[in-house]
Amino acid sequence: MKNTSKILILLLIFSMILSLAACQKKEASDDEGEIQEEIANEGENADLEGTTLNIVATSESYKEFFDKFTDETGIKVEFISMSSGELLSRVKAEEGKPMADIWFGGGLDAFMEAKEEGLLESYISKESEDIPAEFKDPEGYWIGKGLTIVGLLVNKDILEENNLPMPTSWKDLTNPVYKDEIIMSNPAISGTNYAAVNGLLQMMGEEEGWKFFEELDKNIPYYAKRGKDPQLKTMEGEFAIGIIPADKSAFDLQEEQNVEVVFPEDGIPWVPEGVAIFKNSQNLEGAKAFIDFMLSKENQQILAQIDGKDGAQMVKPGVEGYDLGVPEKRFIKQDLSSFGKDREPILERWSELVGDK
Structure with a gap:
């Protein structure tokens, strides 16, 4: 009986030694793997x-x-x-x-x-x-x-000179008092302004949305061919209102120029x-x-x-x-998949609406 107990104890000790050795081997293998991965990454960078x-x-x-x-x-x-x-x-x-x-x-x-x-x-x-x-x-x-957030840049000097109200919503922009005072980029060129068109169509619905753009078009003399033009031309006083990517550069202008970034109350398009x-x-x-x-x-x-x-x-x-x-909380609830699949039909209808402006 005593011999049997000794044998069991020896087997247990032997098993523990084997387990410990296996763990140490695994740790060494893991360390080696990490080192080799680092070397491989360094090698890739060296090749590049x-x-x-x-x-x-x-x-x-x-x-x-x-x-x-x-x-x-x-x-x-x-x-x-x-x-x-x-x-x-x-x-x-x-x-x-x-x-x-x-x-x-x-x-x-x-x-x-x-x-x-x-x-x-x-x-x-x-x-x-x-x-x-x-x-x-x-x-x-x-x-x-x-994310690019779409907003308005308003030149307050131009508003004051022409006795124009401060816009607070997208629908405000259809007011005839803003005729020739609004600029936006062609949405076929500018991702920001395509985001505005798509987002507002989703917010307003197809029928009301296209009616809105038809009225807005009456206040826009032409559509810029560069994405940054609305910000630059509004800042320079060529227009009272620009539809822009509302980024830090626009907010910086508030400290340098008499302009203001406005997030429309009725919804903010984003992409x-x-x-x-x-x-x-x-x-x-x-x-x-x-x-x-x-x-x-x-x-x-x-x-x-x-x-x-x-x-x-x-x-x-x-x-x-x-x-x-x-x-x-004003972000428009948007189906992002529509930005790709609806691009061509939206731009075709846009072209029909505005012509060669």
């Missing part, structure tokens, strides 16, 4: 160092952000600024030979259409896991980086800003590295501080942007 990444962005304000990417990866960034509608037309015309690797910023409608046209490359970054489903393509063809990799990218691995870089929490926070357009509200949880005082 000295290459060039071409980016088309909606603004030149991203240069500091792109420089940070270069500092961290050694990948040089060349970029140009272009509106989303203009870029989409250019990419279609390229017929499989894109002018850049990364498409950075612009209304989601253009990205949705580009996906349908087969112009984008699929890539699902590990950094995108916590971004809500409504702000990313399930197949990885585009991802949102922030996610997209980012995507072009199909047939010349630097595909560099483009993937940029997406990973952009979506990290640290860099999302930096991006929020660099570009006020993204600062109103970021899409990555835990990232704080600029507090622009946006009354989020």
Whole structure:
């Protein structure tokens, strides 16, 4: 009996030694795996160092952000600024030979259409896991980086000179007293103004919405061909009211000029800003590295501080942007899928409505 007990004790001790050894081996294996992963990542960056990444962005304000990417990866960034509608037309015309690797910023409608046209490359970054489903393509063809909020910029000097009332709602803009005093960009070119058109149609309904735009058109002498023109021309006093992306740059003007940013009481249109990799990218691995870089929490926070357009509200949880005082309860309840599928019919009807203005 005693011998049996001794044998059992010895077996137990032996089993414990084997378990301990196995745990130590697993820990060593895990550590080795992490080290090898770090080495592999460093190797990837080393392979990409000295290459060039071409980016088309909606603004030149991203240069500091792109420089940070270069500092961290050694990948040089060349970029140009272009509106989303203009870029989409250019990419279609390229017929499989894109002018850049990364498409950075612009209304989601253009990205949705580009996906349908087969112009984008699929890539699902590990950094995108916590971004809500409504702000990313399930197949990885585009991802949102922030929201563009649509509002009004009002030149108070012009209002005073012409004895005009301060507008507080979208329907106010149909008042005949504002004839030739309102400017907005062509929604076929500007993602922001397409967001305004789509969002207001969803808020008002098709019939009432198109009646509104018919009346609004009477007060608009022409439609700008650049997304930033409404802000610039309102600031310069050419117009009393501009329909704009209500970003930090617009709020900064309030301290420098006699202008005011107005969020209409009857609803605020909004749209996610997209980012995507072009199909047939010349630097595909560099483009993937940029997406990973952009979506990290640290860099999302930096991006929020660099570009006020993204600062109103970021899409990555835990990232704080600029507090622009946006009354989020006024955000229009929008079906984002309509931004892509309804783009062509909306723009066709818009063209019929306004003609060659």
